Amino acid sequence: MRHDQRPHFSDRLRGFSLVELLVSMLLGLLLSAGVISAYLGAKRNYLHEEQMARMQENARYAMRLLSRDLAMAGFFGGFPALDGVAPGAVSTDCSDRDWVLDGTHALELVNDYSGEVAPVSLHATVWNCLDSAAIALNTDLLSIKRTAGEASLHRGIPAADLTASTVASWYLRLTSGRQPEWEKLRPIDLLKPTSAVASLSYWEAISRIFFIRRYSDPDRADEDLPTLCMETLAGDAMTSRCLVEGVENLQLEFGIDTDADGVPNQYKSAPEGEEMQRAVTAKIHLLLRSITKIPGHKDDKSYTLGQTVLAAKHDGYLRHVFSTTVLLRNRVEPIG
Secondary structure (H helix, E strand, C coil): CCCCCCCCCCHHHCCCCHHHHHHHHHHHHHHHHHHHHHHHHHHHHHHHHHHHHHHHHHHHHHHHHHHHHHHHCCCECCECCCCCCCCCCCCECCCCCCCCCCCCCCEEEECCCCCCCCCECCCCCECCCCCHHHECCCCCEEEEEEECCCCCEECCEECCCCCCCCCCEEEEEEECCCCCEEEEECHHHHHCHHHCCCCEEEEEEEEEEEEEECCCCCCCCCCCCCEEEEEEEECCEEEEEEEEECEEEEEEEEEECCCCCCCCCEEECCCCCHHHHCEEEEEEEEEEECCCCCCCCCCCCCEEECCEEECCCCCCCCEEEEEEEEECCCCCCCCC
16 A cells, blocks of 8 residues: 555545534424423423413302302391390300300491401401401402201201200290290200200301402412401301412302382492381302413403402413302391
């Protein structure tokens, strides 16, 4: 071999040039970015749908609770009114008087709570059992008094689901030929032979205040998770229970029947005096919020809850308004 001859290499053995390598890397980056973008978009859509479904389920549950209680407001075992019936004294009341078992006003309202030391209803009741600092501002509070829809003891016969509990609770005692009266006793007592009297019935007392609290977990009062809660009679005391997370606002309107034909002629968010006596329907408006923020979402919409319009929050939460109308089947206060 001559020394000036060079070995010949096939073009098939050549590698990528620098330009080709850079182009390949760029194409790989673009492909990876597309895959990541598609993944993030799918994840965002999944989170959006999951949170929306949860909001709808929470709204259905909250509406069911509020609708049933409103429809039953003022029902006291079929007795037309509790005027003149002395309220029992529970161990932990919600006012500075015997309010919990006072059936005079079966339906009370605080319209757009503004942050008083304690909420004051349209009937001038001060609800001092509530933590005023925890209540969401500019939301309505609603109190409902009634008895259970089924008697615990009906004409001497115990209800099929009556438990042998030894925890004392309050009942409305109805006895033929006598004025109704509140009585505190244990459910197990209703199972005794001495209660098997044909003229005797007992209806469990229900007294509740529904409100929106700024947080769900009492051990995490600094969290931002509005929740529908209630102060309710349990045993012999009013206690707090939270029901549905993500309920950001509650607004109520009452349909007033001004001509006694059973049909509402106007709706008011803050009825007073005889107006509440003539309420035949109630509109419930709930603003639900997602539990978590949605990446890339910005809520720039305003929301209308009846006569109330809420400005956009410009945050990452999903929101939706749910409304329904409830027939007040029991006139909650006597007229005349």
